[in-house]
Each structure stands twice: as structure tokens, then as C-alpha cells.
Amino acid sequence: MWRYWWSGLVAERFGETFPFGTLVVNIVGSALIGTFSGLLPHVANGRLSTALQQLLMVGVCGGLTTFSSFSLQTYNLIVEGRWLSALGNIALSSGLCLGCVAVGWQVTQGIRF
């Protein structure tokens, strides 16, 4: 739901020329999963059940982000002959999401548990 709302909002602002909406939700979800992966094992003295950890990472982050919409949008860019945009979408999404996971995780490393 958030993904649809955010994507729509971003699409309205920046137009449908580039799939910024999907990029934004993927970035946010990646930052979240990075934070969770560094944080959750330490919450409540490590007594947070693996089920809950899974729920947060698999459910929330996994549900927020999407690979299918991203790929479909990349494919449409290719079909329209916009190769540069397609490659840019792949590079930008992969790079920024990887970076956001790193940032999210790194932030948790400075916390004293």
C-alpha cells in the first residue's frame, strides 16, 4: 500500500519518464532492512524471536520493495529504445539500494547495546 502511494506521489511530481517511484520505495526498504539486520539481533538482549525478526525483514521490507515492478519498468524502457535510462535504472537502483543497506547497517554499529 505504502509502495503504491509513494510510487504514485513520486510519479506525479517527476512524471512517468523514469521510474523514480519504484526507486524511492526500494531505497527506503533497503535502508530499513539494513537497519533491522544490525539492530534486531541485539534488541531485548538478543531475545527477540527469530519469527519476529523475520516478520519485520521479510514482511515489511520485502513487501515494501519490489523487483517485479522494477524489472517491468526497465523492460519497458528497453522496448522504447531508451537504453541509457534502462541501464541507468539498473545501476542507480542496485547502487543506491546497496548503499542504503550499508548505511542502515553502519548506523546500528555505533549503538551500544
Added chain:
Amino acid sequence: MAIGGGIGSVMRFAVSEWMSHLLVWTPLPILVVNVTGCFAISFLNFVSDPSGEIYLGSRSRVFLLVGVCGGYTTFSSFSLISFNAARHGAFVDLWLNMGLSHLLCLFGIWMGAMIAAPFPHALRAALRLWRS
């Protein structure tokens, strides 16, 4: 759509759990999930295109495409797996995961589009056969 997302997430969990027992390569379960999800979203998208012959209301399309397929596939888990590979110096895994994911998922999209094109005709032919 939230229900679709929930269904998609549960399906993703089920598939990745099942895959993790089959082959021991960390990125594989999510890779399988994402490729199958890309095929699904592409097939459903092109087979129910408003200009085509098979009609699927916009609410159904949103439910299936944005909800189920969107919730089923994941960019965050893919990114986390890539990050952990980089963190542990497993750079072959990192690049293999990134390369294979993008290539195979785009291939899945293409396959979905290719199969969706003749699908209405095949369906009608099959129904005619069944009714005769």
C-alpha cells in the same frame, strides 16, 4: 492491495524456505522468487492489457500486479544478501547475484510478454476444442 501484498509476502517466504533446502547458495532462494515473480507480473500485465482481448478490471490489475507480484518479489532482501556478500569479501557471490538477478529477471519479463501475446488465441482455441 494490502491483502495482495500480504499474500505475496507469504508466498515469497514459502518459496524461499523450500528453495533453501534444495541448494546451498545463499542468493538462490530470493533469485528464484524474483525471477518467477517477474515472469508472473509480465504475463499478467500483458495478457490483461486494456487494449487487448482479455479483460481484467483495474482493481484486479492493481491487486495482482502491484499487490501480489509486488509483495512477492523483493529488492531489499536482494540488496541485503548482496551487502552481506560484500561485507564478507565474497565478491564473486556479490557480482553473480547482481548480474544473474537483473539478467534472469529481465528474461522473465520478456518470457511473460512473449507467452502473453498468443495466449488469448490459445485460450479460445482450447475452449472451442473443449466445447466441441
